[in-house]
Amino acid sequence: MSRADGDYGFTAGERVYDVIVVGAGSMGMSAGYQLAKRGARVLLLDAFDPPHGEGSHHGETRLIRHAYSGGDAYVRLALRAQQLWEEAEALTGERLLAKSGVLNLADPDVHSHRGRYWDAVRLGVSVEMLDAADIRRRWPGLALPDRFEALYEPDAGYLFSERCVAAYRKLALANGAKLLTGTPVIGVTARAGRASVHTPHGDYHAGAAVLCAGAWFGGLADFLPLPIRPLRKVVGWFETSGDDYREGTLPGFTMATAGGVYYGFPDIAGMGLKIGRHDGGHPWRPGEPLAPFGRYAEDEGDLRGALGTFMPGAAGRLLRGSACKYAMTPDEHFIIDRHPEHPHVLIAGGFSGHGFKFASAVGELLAEMADGAADGAEINLFALSRFNPAPAPVHDH
Structure with missing residues (x-):
């Protein structure tokens, strides 16, 4: 070239x-x-x-999943991405990827993962469909209504961004x-x-x-x-009780609920369970100051509400919060x-x-x-x- x-x-x-x-x-x-x-x-x-x-890209962690809606190109790109992250680990000697698994939780009245499940199976991605009883048995820190289900990806995990x-x-x-x-x-x-x-x-x-x-x-x-519409988004790290939310026990997760769509990570090294809300957010324009975490009541309120409902043992003291930016297409x-x-x-x-x-x-x-x-x-x-x-x-x- x-x-x-x-x-x-x-x-x-x-x-x-x-x-x-x-x-x-x-x-x-x-x-x-x-x-x-x-x-x-x-x-x-x-x-x-x-x-x-x-x-x-800041905030320590990002999920990496392979089962994806939106077309086979996403799945192929995700599988190739994981290969390349592993290659970068080998070349630099840095730990970039934790294969924690990812648990995609959903209220089926809000969102269903079943189409994504069959697409993943067809493309050779390791996935399981779980009902609420299965989920509660394997991860007792999750308090889920009986109607909930999950798509679990055992080979997925999170990246240290x-x-x-x-x-x-x-x-x-x-x-x-x-x-x-x-x-x-x-x-x-x-x-x-x-x-x-x-x-x-x-x-x-x-x-x-x-x-x-x-x-x-x-x-x-x-x-x-x-x-492309920039949005201000926030994440928070919350104190946990017991071992149910620790790394090595709780996988990375997403949650599609009637109260919003959330994602998060286990408590890594006692730093707190990290959770963010994927939907919502406040508009931002380049050059404007980005409002810090806590400027709006929902910054902590939405995250704490989701934890209190579905992961009550992780709804402890807010340890810290951070604001970042999404760049959204229609x-x-x-x-x-x-x-x-x-x-x-x-x-x-x-x-x-x-x-x-x-x-x-x-x-x-x-x-x-x-x-x-x-x-x-x-x-x-x-x-x-x-x-x-x-x-x-x-x-x-």
């Missing part, structure tokens, strides 16, 4: 790369590594110093990528075979660009307006595509609160696209053109 500076038509002395990655969070850092590994001269730009708390970003940073730099932190992007321009990225510290140029701006895509709207599917007028500019965004688990595979996919590989089924599912007309939400998490 590497080319001489003159091949892109820039003059001698300009800051020229093969690929510029805008946004070096989970998706961008993974893409930067994959591109550099293929021999590209890569520049990664980030307004902060990843891993950091200004995007969507900041470690994952740090691991890909280490790998990207080891393969020759350059990372500029504290470098916000104020604009992007493109013409045939060339892309320029404008920052307060000067302009950078490349034959291709990959835009992974997360909740900050609004700042690039002059170049490409996207149907249908909650991702956007992974080429710019409609500049095919050498790739876009990856709108990961809608359920994208982190895929970051390793999305980075690989973006590198393949930048290297000229044919776009496959994943790109059809995540195409930007689908928003005319706007589809209905899928409500996955």
Whole structure:
């Protein structure tokens, strides 16, 4: 992929790369590594110093599941992602993944996992359907009404999110990528075979660009307006009693209830059970301060209410809380595509609160696209053109 500076038509002395990655969070850092590994001269730009708390990757943990609604492409991408996370573990010597299993709980009056179960079986994913009695017997800390059921994925688990970003940073730099932190992007321009990225510290140029701006895509709207709506979201860590909620006993979990859709993690090393609410949230705009945890009564109230109802032994003292950002699309599917007028500019965004688990595979996919590989089924599912007309939400998490 590497080319001489003159091949892109820039003059001698300009800051020229093969690929510029805008946004070096989970998706961008993974893409930067994959591109550099293929021999590209890569520049990664980030307004902060990843891993950091200004995007969507902080807060210690993220679920990784393989049984998914929304199409087979998700399942294939999730399975590939886990392979790549394990590869990154081996390359860096860091523990990035805990195979705790994931328990997807649901009130069937609200949501059913049965279609997802049969899709998973067909694609070779290890899954079990459990009724409420099964669930209570295996995880006695859960207080569930008899109508509840669950889809259990024994081979799933959770990722240590900041470690994952740090691991890909280490790998990207080891393969020759350059990372500029504290470098916000104020604009992007493109013409045939060339892309320029404008920052307060000067302009950078490349034959291709990959835009992974997360909740900050609004700042690039002059170049490409996207149907991405940033939302403020919160998570909290709560004190637990007994051993029913500890790591090694309680798996990662999701809960679809009449009072909301939640997700969470066991109490890891006595730091508290972590829980967040997937639906709801408050709008946020790039450049605005993000209200800290506790600004709204529902920040703690919603989380404590769900725990008190379904995991009463985990509804203890609030140990800490954190606010982060979702980047939502209208249908909650991702956007992974080429710019409609500049095919050498790739876009990856709108990961809608359920994208982190895929970051390793999305980075690989973006590198393949930048290297000229044919776009496959994943790109059809995540195409930007689908928003005319706007589809209905899928409500996955």
